Amino acid sequence: MSRLYIAEKPSLGRAIAAVLPRPHKNNNGYIEVGNGDIVTWCIGHLLEQVEPDAYDARYKKWNLDDLPIIPQKWQLIPRKAAKQQLAVIKKLAKSATEIVHAGDPDREGQLLVDEVIDYAKLPAAKKNAALRLLISDLNPAAVKKALSSMRSNHDFVPLSVSALARSRADWLYGMNMTRAYTLLGQKGGYRGVLSVGRVQTPILGLVVRRDDEIANFVPKPFYEVFALIPYQEQEIRARWLPSKACEPYQDEDGRVLSRQLCENVVSRIRGQAVEVTESERKETKQAAPLPYSLSALQIDAARRFNMSAADVLSTCQSLYEKHKVITYPRSDCRYLPLDHFKQAGDVCRAIANTDNSLSNAVSGANTSLKSKAWNDKKVDAHHAIIPTPKSVNPQSLSPSEAKIYQLVARQYLMQFYPAAVYAEAKLVFTIANGQFVAKGRQLMDAGWRVLLGRDDKGDDNDLADKVPPLTKGTVLTCRDGEIKDKMTEPPKAFTEATLLQAMTGIARFVSDQSLKKILRDTDGLGTEATRAGILEILFKRQLLQRQGKTIHATEAGRGLIYALPNEATYPDMTAHWEHQLQDMADKKYAYQPFMGALQLQVTALMDKVKVSEVPQSLRDLKSPEWTKTTSKRRYSKKGSSAKSSGASTGKITRKRKPKSE
Numbered sequence: 001m002s003r004l005y006i007a008e009k010p011s012l013g014r015a016i017a018a019v020l021p022r023p024h025k026n027n028n029g030y031i032e033v034g035n036g037d038i039v040t041w042c043i044g045h046l047l048e049q050v051e052p053d054a055y056d057a058r059y060k061k062w063n064l065d066d067l068p069i070i071p072q073k074w075q076l077i078p079r080k081a082a083k084q085q086l087a088v089i090k091k092l093a094k095s096a097t098e099i100v101h102a103g104d105p106d107r108e109g110q111l112l113v114d115e116v117i118d119y120a121k122l123p124a125a126k127k128n129a130a131l132r133l134l135i136s137d138l139n140p141a142a143v144k145k146a147l148s149s150m151r152s153n154h155d156f157v158p159l160s161v162s163a164l165a166r167s168r169a170d171w172l173y174g175m176n177m178t179r180a181y182t183l184l185g186q187k188g189g190y191r192g193v194l195s196v197g198r199v200q201t202p203i204l205g206l207v208v209r210r211d212d213e214i215a216n217f218v219p220k221p222f223y224e225v226f227a228l229i230p231y232q233e234q235e236i237r238a239r240w241l242p243s244k245a246c247e248p249y250q251d252e253d254g255r256v257l258s259r260q261l262c263e264n265v266v267s268r269i270r271g272q273a274v275e276v277t278e279s280e281r282k283e284t285k286q287a288a289p290l291p292y293s294l295s296a297l298q299i300d301a302a303r304r305f306n307m308s309a310a311d312v313l314s315t316c317q318s319l320y321e322k323h324k325v326i327t328y329p330r331s332d333c334r335y336l337p338l339d340h341f342k343q344a345g346d347v348c349r350a351i352a353n354t355d356n357s358l359s360n361a362v363s364g365a366n367t368s369l370k371s372k373a374w375n376d377k378k379v380d381a382h383h384a385i386i387p388t389p390k391s392v393n394p395q396s397l398s399p400s401e402a403k404i405y406q407l408v409a410r411q412y413l414m415q416f417y418p419a420a421v422y423a424e425a426k427l428v429f430t431i432a433n434g435q436f437v438a439k440g441r442q443l444m445d446a447g448w449r450v451l452l453g454r455d456d457k458g459d460d461n462d463l464a465d466k467v468p469p470l471t472k473g474t475v476l477t478c479r480d481g482e483i484k485d486k487m488t489e490p491p492k493a494f495t496e497a498t499l500l501q502a503m504t505g506i507a508r509f510v511s512d513q514s515l516k517k518i519l520r521d522t523d524g525l526g527t528e529a530t531r532a533g534i535l536e537i538l539f540k541r542q543l544l545q546r547q548g549k550t551i552h553a554t555e556a557g558r559g560l561i562y563a564l565p566n567e568a569t570y571p572d573m574t575a576h577w578e579h580q581l582q583d584m585a586d587k588k589y590a591y592q593p594f595m596g597a598l599q600l601q602v603t604a605l606m607d608k609v610k611v612s613e614v615p616q617s618l619r620d621l622k623s624p625e626w627t628k629t630t631s632k633r634r635y636s637k638k639g640s641s642a643k644s645s646g647a648s649t650g651k652i653t654r655k656r657k658p659k660s661e
Contacts, residue, residue, distance in 0.1 A: 003037040004096035005133065006089060006113050008103045011321035013041035015138040016102060019147065029088035038092055042103075046086045047076040047115050049171050064183050067606040068176045070599055074168060076115060086116065093120040099130040101153045105382060106330065107585065108529060110156050111163035132156055136328040138320065139388045141343075162585040169577065169598050173198055176602050177568070180609045181560060181618075188614045191623035194560045195541045198574055199526045200534045201561075204543055205569030206502055207494055208553045208561040217490035222255035223262045224484040227429065227436045229274050229476050234465050237482075238429050238436035240265055259483070266481030269431045276474040277435075278428035285421055288414035288448040290334035290373050291384035294528040295504045297329075297407060302497035305403055306549060309500055309532035315404045316385070323397065324390050325354055326408050330529040331385055335378035341370060344416065346389035351409040353391035355402070358409055361451050365416035373415050386412045410451050417448035425467035431478050440467040493550040496535075503531055525571050542624040555622055562617035565605070 007013035013031065017024060021034030030040035052059035052069050054077070059069060078086045093099060099117060103109035117127060130153035135146045177196035185194045225240035242249075242256055249258040256262060292300070294313065301307040307315075316329035344367040352362040373384065387409045397405060421444045429436045442463035443449070494502070503525045526534055538544040543557035553561070561569050583589035 001036075001097045002095070003098045003100060004092050005037070005039040005100045005102050006093070006116065007039065007041040008109050008112055009043065009321070010041045012102060012104075012135065012138065013039045015135070015140075015143050015324075016133070016147075019140050019143050029085050030092060038096065040089050040092055041085075042089070042112060042116060043082055043085055045112055045115075046079060046082040046089070047119060048079050049167070050075045050077050052175065062179050062183055064180065064606075064610055067180055067610070068172075068599075068602045069179075070172065070602070076119070086119070089116055090120045093117065093122055097126075099126065099153075100133050100150065101130055101156075102133040102135065104328070104330070105134040105136055106529070107159055107163040107166070110159045111167065114153075114160045115164075128154055130154070136331070136382055137388060138324050139390055141389070142327075158587050159585050161591055162581045165584060165591050165594055166577070166581050168595065170198055172595075172598060172602055176606055177201075180606060181563065184563065184609065184612075184614050185556075185559075185618045185621065188619040188621065189623075190556065190559075190618060190621040192556060193541050194556065194618075195537065195543065196560070196564065196568065197534070197537075198577065199530070200538055201564065201568055202525060202571040202574060203499070203503060203534060204538055204553060204557050205561050207499070207544060207551060208558050208569075210491060210494055211553050211558070214490045214493060219487045219489070220251075220257065221259070222251070222257055222486050222488060223259050224256070224486065225262045225265050226482045226484065227269055227274070227431055228479045228482055229429065230479050231468055231470070231476060234468070235479070236427070236438050236466070236468065238427070238438040241435040241437055243435070255486075255488070259485075262483045265434060266483060269434065269478045269481050272432045272478050274476040274478050275430045276427060276470045276472055276476075277430045278426070279470055279472045279474075280424075280426045281469060282424050283421060283444070284424055285419035286447075286449075287419050288371055288417060289411065290371075291336065291386050291411050291415065292408060293332050293334045293384060294330055295332070295500055295531065296334065297385060297404070298532065299497045299500045299504075300407055301404060302495065302500065304407070305400075306496070307400065307403075308496055308535075310536045311400065312404060313532045315398075315400045318398075319401055319405055319408075323392050323401070325350070325388055325392055325405060327384075327386055327388060328382055329385055331382035332528045333379060333382045334373070334384045335375045336373050336383050336386065337379050338374050338376050340383070340386075341374050343389055347387050347412065348416070350389050350391040351387050351413065354387070354394060354397075355406050355409055356394060358406065358413065361410065361413050364450070365413050366418075367416050369416050369418070371415040414448040414451055417451065418445070420447040420449045421445035423463055425463055425469075427467055427470055438467050493552060495549050495551060499535070499551055500531065525574055556624070559615075559617040559621050563615035565608075568605075 005013070005016050007016060017031040017033055017039040020037060020039070023034055025032040030038050032038050054075060055069070055071050059066060099122070101110075101113045101117065103111075103113035117130065131150045132153040132155065133146055133150050135143055137143070174195075174197045178193065181194040181196055182192075185192070227238045227240065229236040229238060240262075242254070246256065246261065249261050250256055290296075294316070297316070298307075298309045298312045301312045302309070313329070316326065319326045320329050348362045348365055348367060352359045385408055387405070394402065422441050423444050424441045425439070427438045429438075440463045492498070525531075535544070538557070539546070542554050543560065545552055545554050567573060580589050580594050584591065584594065
């Protein structure tokens with residue numbers, strides 16, 4: 001009897017083999033271990049969706065009349081670079097008596113190996129008996145533990161079906177919409193790909209609308225009033241709180257727009273009695289932030305080091321696969337299993353050895369403290385990204401690897417530091433029947449914040465001077481009032497960090513309450529694994545551009561958003577899909593109704609495009625610079641060759657994870 005382990009990638013395969021009986025025999029594409037078992041691996045997706053012309057040769061030319069393209073029987077073909085490895089796995093699978101699925105512990109990882117097992121055409125009994133190995137940490141102890149708790153792969157069929165539905169739906173929607181709008185653009189003279197996708201297009205829409213808000217912004221004056229209240233040798237500045245009667249003079253954000261109103265308030269309070277009607281002093285605690293998910297790490301790295309999301313992900317993959325010093329990086333979780341707590345000492349020692357600059361932080365860590373991060377109920381397939389108990393020579397890490405490792409390690413160490421303690425004070429005054437407030441906050445004990453290595457911004461270090469300890473009922477005198485003239489400011493342009501934040505917190509950009517909840521529950525637009533790739537697609541196709549640290553839409557990006565139907569440019573459709581896909585994974589919804597409804601939607605969209613004129617926004621667009629040196633064959637007026645650009649066909653390119661959203 002022999003068991004075949006099919007890992008998602010070589011590094012995972014080697015980690016599995018490392019804890020299996022020796023001696024090991026390395027072969028071409030697999031490792032044979034001492035007890036006769038074999039470990040092999042995929043190289044990301046070994047299979048990919050076929051091009052449209054595989055279904056019908058006429059689809060090689062792009063033609064509006066041929067849309068929508070809806071495959072009756074979906075086909076996968078081996079990726080060119082993966083044919084040899086696929087043949088190795090197929091042969092090994094046929095001779096093995098038992099199969100172990102060792103894909104990454106997520107929806108895509110489940111499908112990636114399942115489709116290879118299907119391709120091997122194994123007997124039903126062998127396929128149904130396959131086991132599922134879930135590994136999120138490549139270190140030997142974690143791998144051994146995972147091997148001791150394998151489950152039936154059959155339990156994960158709904159997860160695979162959900163991933164399959166998403167993959168096909170993205171192909172169907174992206175393929176047809178990209179061809180349709182690229183052809184409309186060509187009619188208007190544009191020689192580039194106008195890429196449309198379920199996730200990438202709402203992201204582009206987000207940037208276009210932000211750019212428009214900035215461009216169309218008209219600054220308006222607003223005013224704040226402060227009462228100046230002498231007390232002992234200091235002066236308290238208390239801000240006016242407008243009453244409900246003042247609402248006609250305020251904007252939707254509560255800003256006072258009438259200077260005359262403010263002048264009236266100043267004249268009324270000057271020299272008047274001031275009574276303390278509310279006095280509050282309290283101590284508050286701020287717990288350490290949770291360990292990182294991938295998006296949270298990408299956001300911090302973009303802020304601190306101006307690293308792109310794609311660079312952060314590739315650096316994480318290197319730290320995980322090559323150095324084995326962090327856990328599985330494509331995680332959307334910020335919590336840790338309780339079992340990991342007992343490794344804290346080993347992990348801290350590894351941090352000190354791998355990053356000398358964190359030695360003092362490790363010395364100050366109290367590994368008996370257990371933060372709220374350790375919570376089994378919050379952990380599913382993945383847990384938060386943390387350092388492993390393995391250390392490496394600091395010199396072996398590249399500069400970017402060292403930066404990302406330090407972020408991950410420091411965030412982990414914060415879990416073993418006490419809460420930051422603040423003193424907060426608030427005084428509410430009544431002056432001539434008006435309400436005024438003075439507030440302040442001062443950091444008393446830095447706790448985990450000492451690891452930030454910088455002073456807290458916005459904290460009053462002279463709290464007692466600004467908000468003195470007055471008791472309720474105290475009466476003082478208002479010396480004068482002060483009007484502060486201000487101007488409204490436009491929203492800030494997106495940066496890599498704020499755009500990632502918007503993607504993870506996309507719920508606030510939709511008005512439908514039920515959709516808000518879905519998007520919050522699914523952690524936003526796109527997935528941890530795909531967000532970086534989606535952004536890179538938009539840059540590559542010159543629909544987005546970087547200007548220093550800020551991100552803006554190009555002329556073509558704006559033109560595409562203005563031309564598309566509204567529903568294609570907002571995240572609402574993604575929320576609907578995610579809700580149905582999650583229900584599919586939970587066995588509450590079926591594949592056929594989901595795909596049937598999508599086919600009807602795509603058909604209706606194509607019918608509408610066919611009878612429409614070229615939108616004004618797609619006329620006379622400046623074509624991408626790279627098309628100037630591209631052969632005429634790539635983007636001709638008659639239609640583009642499918643062979644010319646897999647990306648332009650909406651093809652799902654899956655080297656690791658799909659980027660077709």
